Amino acid sequence: MISIAIDGPAGAGKSSICRRLAEELHYLHVDTGAIYRAVGLYMLRRHKNPADPAEVLPLLPQVKIDLQFAEGEQRILLNGEDVSEAIRLPEASAAASAVSALPEVRAYLLEQQRSLARQYDVIMDGRDIGTVVLPHATIKIYLTAAPEERARRRWLQQRSKGIGESYEEVLAAVKKRDYDDSHRAAAPLCRAEDAWLCDSTHLDFEETVAAMLAYIRQKTGAPV
Numbered sequence: 001m002i003s004i005a006i007d008g009p010a011g012a013g014k015s016s017i018c019r020r021l022a023e024e025l026h027y028l029h030v031d032t033g034a035i036y037r038a039v040g041l042y043m044l045r046r047h048k049n050p051a052d053p054a055e056v057l058p059l060l061p062q063v064k065i066d067l068q069f070a071e072g073e074q075r076i077l078l079n080g081e082d083v084s085e086a087i088r089l090p091e092a093s094a095a096a097s098a099v100s101a102l103p104e105v106r107a108y109l110l111e112q113q114r115s116l117a118r119q120y121d122v123i124m125d126g127r128d129i130g131t132v133v134l135p136h137a138t139i140k141i142y143l144t145a146a147p148e149e150r151a152r153r154r155w156l157q158q159r160s161k162g163i164g165e166s167y168e169e170v171l172a173a174v175k176k177r178d179y180d181d182s183h184r185a186a187a188p189l190c191r192a193e194d195a196w197l198c199d200s201t202h203l204d205f206e207e208t209v210a211a212m213l214a215y216i217r218q219k220t221g222a223p224v
């Protein structure tokens with residue numbers, strides 16, 4: 001099985017780029033952030049503080065997450081309910097970041113992620129895929145961009161969905177998540193030593209896809 005691990009900070013475009021790469025390469029795209037978001041959403045709905053292990057951990061066994069793939073598109077089910085849209089709300093982002101800092105939550109979700117990579121050729125995106133989840137991934141890429149550019153992209157995306165946060169609010173949230181994701185004790189966001197760094201600050205979507213495809217094809221020896 002071939003596995004491609006893509007890590008990087010919030011708003012670097014990982015999900016949409018990986019979706020396209022998976023289509024081109026006929027691999028399964030696994031968006032692991034969605035899994036943390038679903039856990040965070042569950043805790044919010046149960047009125048639990050997602051940062052407090054004493055409140056979160058007892059509820060973990062009640063959280064059943066299933067991923068479904070239709071035409072390469074991932075849908076995420078939380079205890080049978082499709083929450084693929086609900087997990088994109090800003091409060092679910094913050095809750096995801098909080099629960100993802102808990103080592104027990106990460107351990108709980110690890111095997112599910114690894115098992116997908118054993119069954120399928122995958123492009124898996126997240127924060128710790130190349131460092132922890134799939135340390136022996138065939139290819140590792142660390143995709144990033146300047147925080148201001150990532151905030152601008154996320155703000156545009158949110159506006160198109162009618163979410164009314166200001167650019168300053170989005171930028172502050174991006175910076176806070178960068179800080180939290182890279183300073184937590186459990187599996188902090190960092191570039192694996194053997195990951196190729198792709199900085200998309202000055203690249204548009206198509207250019208980033210092209211650069212990553214070229215790298216992947218060169219590494220796997222696939223025809224361009």
Ligand code: DC
Pocket residue numbers: 010011032033034036037093096097098100101125126127128129177181
């Ligand atoms: O990529 P995203 O914004 O959907 O991720 C949501 C949160 O989950 C983010 O704060 C970081 C965390 N996360 C993680 O800790 N490990 C992963 N493999 C994926 C996401």
